[in-house]
Amino acid sequence: MTVDLAPLRPGGLRLAHPVIVAAGGAGYATEFLDAVAELAPAAIVTRSTTRTRRHGSRPPRMAMQPGGLLWSIGLQDPGLDAVLRRHGPRWGASDVPVIVSLCADSAEDIGWLARRLELAPEVAGLELNLACPDRGRGGLPIGLEVEASELATVAARAATDLPLIVKLTPVAPDLREIARAVAAAGADAISAIGPLPALAVARDRDRALLGTAYGGLSGPAIKPVGLRAVYEIAQAVSVPIVGIGGVASLDDVLDYLAAGATAVGLATAALADPTLPGRLALELEAWCAGHQISDPRELVGTALPRRRDRGSLRQGPWRL
Amino acid sequence: MTVDLAPLRPGGLRLAHPVIVAAGGAGYATEFLDAVAELAPAAIVTRSTTRTRRHGSRPPRMAMQPGGLLWSIGLQDPGLDAVLRRHGPRWGASDVPVIVSLCADSAEDIGWLARRLELAPEVAGLELNLACPDRGRGGLPIGLEVEASELATVAARAATDLPLIVKLTPVAPDLREIARAVAAAGADAISAIGPLPALAVARDRDRALLGTAYGGLSGPAIKPVGLRAVYEIAQAVSVPIVGIGGVASLDDVLDYLAAGATAVGLATAALADPTLPGRLALELEAWCAGHQISDPRELVGTALPRRRDRGSLRQGPWRL
Amino acid sequence: MGRQPFGGEVAELIASREVLPGQRLLTWRAPSLARRVQAGQFVHLLAPRPSGLLLPVIPVAGFDRVGGTIVLLVDERSAGAELLRLHDGDQVRLDGPLGRGFSVDARSRHLLVVCDGSGMARVRALLDEAVTGGRQVTLLLGVATAAEVLPSWLLPDEAEYAVATIDGSLGHRGGVHDLVIDYEAWADQCFAAGSWSLLEQLAMLARGRDGRLGVARLGRRPGRRMPRTAARRTSWLQVALPHEAGCALGVCLGCVVEGTAGPLRVCREGPTFAIDELVLERQP
């Protein structure tokens, strides 16, 4: 059941199975690892971490919506050094690889963070969160533009030999060109998608519900958007893809693999049940056994078209 | 309970109440009007119509998803002339204003279509669907770029004095700048949102579920995205907004109004119950009476921030 | 074709019997529906409000015009599965009858009906209708294995019933289309429902024998094109297509299949079609 998220990198980023916890689904992994015992995810991506201490978003921060979760946690972290000091020992003591998600608004900070991780043997890899704002572009998300995405990836790649996953934001209209650029710039793998920008209204309708007004939508509601993203990216690049968005059942895992993902990540569903990733892996194993499939890689990309398609935005006559 | 979607235009586009059927929720209105009897929507926007006959998308075309509907109908229409011939008389005989949605891939075709509608007295207004591909830009949706959106709006505006609604696509990362451009170019109102590009995998996982692979996601799943769009647009322009996306209950209507919509449109929920828009209007009326509100316009924009915010994409530190 | 103002008709569950595990035959008192429905038509479940976004579409699997009842054959995997939770005496609202029923040519005496497990609900009413009308009818059922074979009490006594199972555990071993060959000379018309691949196989059989079979022989004049309804009525093979959910008003175009003369709405032009109306190789 093993998969490798960095097959071309010496040492690789080998996972025991294809189901991981996406950023934010397990905080900094410590409490999460304590809670799951042997039903462990194949890896944990931490919540996004910055260079210096931050408070995060103004409360309220979370609200359940029909089929989805709306949230704005922001960057509430004590800064990377403190994170490594507090949680590094627990990571080192665990068999579960921990991948640190980074958020920085300049190439310089990305480089600083990646170099710091390079020195931490308990870190299995890093994920670069392209939903973070780009200081040079007035705070627009890095992942909205090809060039900014490429520069950010280069900055991380140049600073470390650790396996590097780059996480795309679904706000970019054409994910294929971003995917091509970051793969060419040295990403070992691509993960997608992050949450959709969304909003809810407070009960009294005198303001937005979340303290930050805007939040991210995650959970089952966004699964068809995540599948679309993976299906497009898989036709654009050959690096492994971590499919994220609304995964909560074995069918979801199989759908993402069929759309071209090598592994899947879940955040929202892991908050309600930290053992879910581990259980999904067992279910997947049983399913494979029942279908005479020895290697889950046989399931990857089975739904992709034989010929490349034009992508969801270039469809000729209006289709949606 | 009346609202006006074109308050600055001579004659306006006055609606009996704020709940209309969005494009695609009532086809070309004929069968729909027969079915609803007196529980009528305040207006019906037709499915998007082109200059010449088209077959529409390859089946299968629709699939229910958790919380949402995935579909690709494409442009299945007999061409505008035939539409007006077949359905125009029924529209003329109805009290419910019919707004014709247009789809065209060049300014020339937009102008042609708008001029044709100008000659049809049974047509109450037109909606320009910016999700349509732009021939000059390799088939990318018009509504992805400010300039293309502006040119399309100008082409329609120059060709007709009819009330003009411009419908934005949520694929555009920053809807505020598109909204500003189309309002400046002469749109009387703006409607948002259209569906999110999405995909589902077929049961056997040997291909995408829909015949076109990509489809649009609509229904409750996208409501927080639609609210976010309206909340942003309402801070950018002063023209009336038709809030669309996942409306199915009175709470949804009130939320959209609070976020800045003057009226709401529904498609998916109207397919299951054509009388829903009419019933929601009655519920809204009762709710207003119970809250000592004489004019639903008092409900518009109550949740908007006192000061303009930076928009969902420019939030400073990463928030989602 | 005018549909009544939205609202439908109250139907009361008066009997429920298990057909197979997870599948039941539900009998409803619904006099107005029973009076108007034709074999091949369907109903919409309006209330209790189903959980899905679109209203489930349920084929009418039988009716008794005199007794004022209709029957629905509901599977836990099919649209309308929520009906399985109801008890005798419970009421629902159904809208219908919707769509076009099968067109049986007045001259047809021998009807061949072919289906798989999923298609039974769409053809069963035709068996009742044929028997009542004094016609001879044979049902050919194709399923994977004996456990999926539908019990014969489900059918009118007068209907002949033959079964094919892929694994040979009951009846003929193999596909049900093998059996069709034995009956095609006997049959004046054939009516089918099931998976797309079953329909494709039947279409291939029918096409190879085009114009030489059944009532099709009688109706055709060389070189003359028949109007659509006549062509459908005299077609040797008619099929009822699956249709799980949708507006059923003809407005959403979500149910469309590809037809030889352009797109066809299953909910309005269908769910029954003459096989020649469809482009089978490009369907799901």
Next chain:
Amino acid sequence: MGRQPFGGEVAELIASREVLPGQRLLTWRAPSLARRVQAGQFVHLLAPRPSGLLLPVIPVAGFDRVGGTIVLLVDERSAGAELLRLHDGDQVRLDGPLGRGFSVDARSRHLLVVCDGSGMARVRALLDEAVTGGRQVTLLLGVATAAEVLPSWLLPDEAEYAVATIDGSLGHRGGVHDLVIDYEAWADQCFAAGSWSLLEQLAMLARGRDGRLGVARLGRRPGRRMPRTAARRTSWLQVALPHEAGCALGVCLGCVVEGTAGPLRVCREGPTFAIDELVLERQP
């Protein structure tokens, strides 16, 4: 603070009694929870799997360590409303106890408990605990109107109970904070739960009298900062914040409120806080 491996404990419903329309007091046999829980803590409902995306968080509204039971006060509008559908003998899985309970100073003899309708579930266990511990306790309840007043059988006999209604239909006419003034000199400590605006009003009262009230007088040395736990224990006003759903593991940070010394997680640092730990005017 180590939480057990995910899985929780089986609890069996043994009694259910209506408190107000749509609100019931549910008694569960759950010996291990009953042994460990403290007033102010909560449980997670793990199974039957609730419909929402996150697990509902339910305050423990009472417990009997000897009898091995806990009680939950569940409203149809609150988290865990699905529990209202269960019958005696039904089993669920609960994870807990979670969060930190109230800290009652050992020297406190007189406890004042203040809540509104929504806060009762979060303070009720403290009444039991106080009475068992031989303390005197007064509950002040503020609601809109008489119909929302909680029945006195819900409280231990030893507790004094006073009510304020906004419309004056029962007890004092006006806000419950009016009543607090009568008791503040008597009370060594005050514990509250309810809407943010109730908590804000209480905080204003407490702050105006800072350091002059109850046990706070005893613990403070001028110019010395106390450690957090001691500061909490000796605080005159403690509040239990609402918390509907979340991971309760401390990982999602969705439950965070603004604290004077930085963000605070309701599920870990709370749900009980000394009032000074919170920045009330910037909360929801």
